[in-house]
Amino acid sequence: MTKRTERLGLDRRTVLKTGACAALAAVGGAYGAAAFPTQPITIIVPYAPGSTDQLARALAGHMEKVVGQPVVVETRPGGGGSVGANFVAKSAKPDGHTLLLGFTAPLTIAPHQNPLPYQFDDLAAVARVTLGPNMVAARVGAPFKDAKDLVAYAKAHPDKVSFGSAGTGSTTHLAGEAFARAAGIKLNHIPFQGVTPAVTAAVGGTVDLVIGLAQALWPQVEGKRLVPIAQLGSNRAKVIADVPTFKEVGVDFSMPAIVGFWVRSGTPAAAVQKLEAAVEKASQSPEFIDFAKRTLTEVEFAGAAKFQTELRAENAYYAKILSDLGMTKK
Secondary structure: OOHHHHHHHHHHHHHHHHHHHHHHHHHHHHHHHHHOOOOOEEEEEOOOOOHHHHHHHHHHHHHHHHHOOOEEEEEOOOHHHHHHHHHHHHHOOOOOOEEEEEEOHHHHOHHHHOOOOOOHHHEEEEEEEEEEOEEEEEEOOOOOOOHHHHHHHHHHOOOOOEEEEOOOOOHHHHHHHHHHHHHOOOOEEEEOOOHHHHHHHHHOOOOOEEEEEHHHHHHHHHOOOEEEEEEOOOOOOHHHOOOOEHHHHOOOOOOOEEEEEEEEOOOOHHHHHHHHHHHHHHHOOHHHHHHHHHOOOEEEEEOHHHHHHHHHHHHHHHHHHHHHOOOOOO
16 A cells, blocks of 8 residues: 555545544534433422412423423422522522522512522523513592592592502512602502401401402402402503503503513523423413413513513612612611
């Protein structure tokens, strides 16, 4: 064999070897991208068993069909959602196998109020799922019957109109304060240990108004024990379509109750994208849409990028309100 032949043989072997390595790398890269998830996915619900973990379970079965792994739901209640949020933000691996599902308060309110182990940027958005219509209802016999009358009466009688909330610093408290500012009125806040006792107080006539999710107030509205005043979304939620928004009477204010998914920051983009796709598919299933209607919830899917933008705006919004109220952490 001549040197030229040897060289050509070597060159050919080198080319073949290089090509084989490239092919293996391509296969390996494709396998790596498709490998997520490599184990069951856990959805952490940061509240006691109830409507939110039922929502999670309604989604989980359909998400399994997209991700190809079991999706299990685990409740980790405590601290108004901060215990579960902290678990995902600090203890879960940033690999996409652990999700947080809940309201936005543990991210956009709690870190401003208390010295918590986690902060807003420790969690990254995956998808918005629902917008639960918050609403305001009045006691029977109140000197106003609708939103327009409420604003007019409160302007004429500063601090005479009281509203009950789920507690100081809760979303329902901040909703009442934000509404009052937007309407140019003063309301007297009465905090309770949860929405249920606040509703009971309004039914009993102890407070004039109560603020909460439609699913918590609506049974009393249907029973004629509370009078619906307005819902707090930008547009009327179809599930309570007969109740107007405050915007319809000229008050530029909205504060819906948002439920969404998060993962620990640093989770690979490919994993987030697959989870986002799974949530979107699940949220559009007829079974989940039916579940949402039965629980007076609006299905309003938004992907990771849009949801993250909304969260940043909400985070800044609550930071301003809490600062104005002197309720930020020292």
